Amino acid sequence: MGPASDTAVHRVVKTLWNGIWLFYLSAPVTDLVRGGHSAGARVLGGLGLLAFVCWYLRLVFRPDRPRPVRSVLLSLALLSTEAAVLSLSLGREWLVLFVYVSISSGAALPARVSRLTVPGATALLAALALTVPDGGDYLFGLLIPSLMGGFAMVGVREMIRTTVQLRQARATVAQLAANEERLRMARDLHDLLGHSLSLITLKSELAGRMLPDHPDRAAQQVADIEKVCRQALVDVREAVSGYRRPTLPGELAGARTALAAAGVKADLPPDFTDPVPEEPECALAWSLREAVTNVVRHSGAKRCTVTLTPRQTLAGPVLELSVTDDGTGGTAVPGNGLTGLTERLEAVGGTLWAGPAGKAGFRLLARVPLGSAS
Known part of the structure; x- marks a missing residue:
């Protein structure tokens, strides 16, 4: 009726x-x-x-x-x-x-x-x-x-x-769910392609400088570019399918490669094997990827330090990710990257802080709850 x-x-x-x-x-x-x-x-x-x-x-x-x-x-x-x-x-x-x-x-x-x-x-x-x-x-x-x-x-x-x-x-509700899915796709594609394209740009510049005098080393950089492109294609496909969940060990390995290609001395923790709930680990992995991408693209740093530290707070146990560089520093400007990270961390009950690290340099600090707190 x-x-x-x-x-x-x-x-x-x-x-x-x-x-x-x-x-x-x-x-x-x-x-x-x-x-x-x-x-x-x-x-x-x-x-x-x-x-x-x-x-x-x-x-x-x-x-x-x-x-x-x-x-x-x-x-x-x-x-x-x-x-x-x-x-x-x-x-x-x-x-x-x-x-x-x-x-x-x-x-x-x-x-x-x-x-x-x-x-x-x-x-x-x-x-x-x-x-x-x-x-x-x-x-x-x-x-x-x-x-x-x-x-x-x-x-x-x-x-x-x-x-x-x-x-x-x-x-x-259906419209809101569709909007949320589009937002997720925007965040994922920004994080995936921003990191991969920055690495491809760096390696292309290195190959161009090496080509006249060191063709063998330039060929190695070209091979790395091909590998990064293939991996980026796989990541984009998985992100579109909604199946990709980055892990901290995988992102630490990727950060080591990206920083080395940019000529930045990397101080990274050893292989991280501590058990972390899936959703908080995914949020921290995205934070690490975005932070390293910003260091490579914008900071002009010579050194980058990454730490992963379990802490006990009044709200319960947390895992803290810190990414600090000695670059030009400055004030954090909200953009697609930081906005997306904030949303990811808030979704699992975490927090994000980004700003100057002393007189020079920049620091990104992300926390996610562990155990029952998550």
């Missing part, structure tokens, strides 16, 4: 669902045929019943569609007037129209308003039942359907509104 019809089958099903309840109008129809009314009364009664049904369906066909309360109240007043005129003119069988007035008010009005209109329509039904000849015989058979049907439609309307909101929320 709630969503708009998008196919012919959907429209037919919705029409049948709303129209099946018109079965209870069999009493007025029977009265038109067998009630002994004049031809004119039958024609006018039939036209009035047709107009009533059309207006009723217009109100209940889309209960989720926002309508001005004033216009709905005016429509209900017209339906109530028509039902009253037909009941007073043609007899007690037409009192059932007030059940439809109650139902349409519950379907088309907000709950705060329909809580008043449903009892109002029922009260009008009771008043007319006591006025129409022999209407009291139908009174108790119509009061409960009027109240129950009206308030049931209030519940149905709220259920439809909630369902529509859930559909919208689900679409929003």
Whole structure:
């Protein structure tokens, strides 16, 4: 009932669902045929019943569609007037129209308003039942359907509104998930390609300088470039597939190669074999890669020191990564790299600090929780 019809089958099903309840109008129809009314009364009664049904369906066909309360109240007043005129003119069988007035008010009005209109329509039904000849015989058979049907439609309307909101929320969540995946891809590709392309640029420059006098050493640099290109292609494919998770031992080995190619003396820890949860290790590995890439590309440093230190804090055990160089230093400027690292570390409960290291040089400090803290 709630969503708009998008196919012919959907429209037919919705029409049948709303129209099946018109079965209870069999009493007025029977009265038109067998009630002994004049031809004119039958024609006018039939036209009035047709107009009533059309207006009723217009109100209940889309209960989720926002309508001005004033216009709905005016429509209900017209339906109530028509039902009253037909009941007073043609007899007690037409009192059932007030059940439809109650139902349409519950379907088309907000709950705060329909809580008043449903009892109002029922009260009008009771008043007319006591006025129409022999209407009291139908009174108790119509009061409960009027109240129950009206308030049931209030519940149905709220259920439809909630369902529509859930559909919208689900679409929003899907959009946010897609945005988050695009952001992840942007971070991964930036970190992967920035590191690999910086290394390729350095080795290309070295090969160019070695080529005239040391062709064998230049050939070795070209071979390294080919190896880096192949590995970068593999990394990009794995990042696109969402399977790549860099490790600290692998990034330490890559940092040693990149710093050596740039002519930077590297002071790195030995092979790191301490057990670290997968997500925190991945975040630290990305931090190490980005830090070393920045040292190679921007610092002009002669020396780079990398440390990995387990520490005990009030919040629990942490693993601390420090990357310090003796380059030009300066203030950390937020960019794609640092922003991406901050997001990665915050996702695992970690922190990132980057800034000058004394009078000269630059330092990046990343921490991730270990054990139960992560």
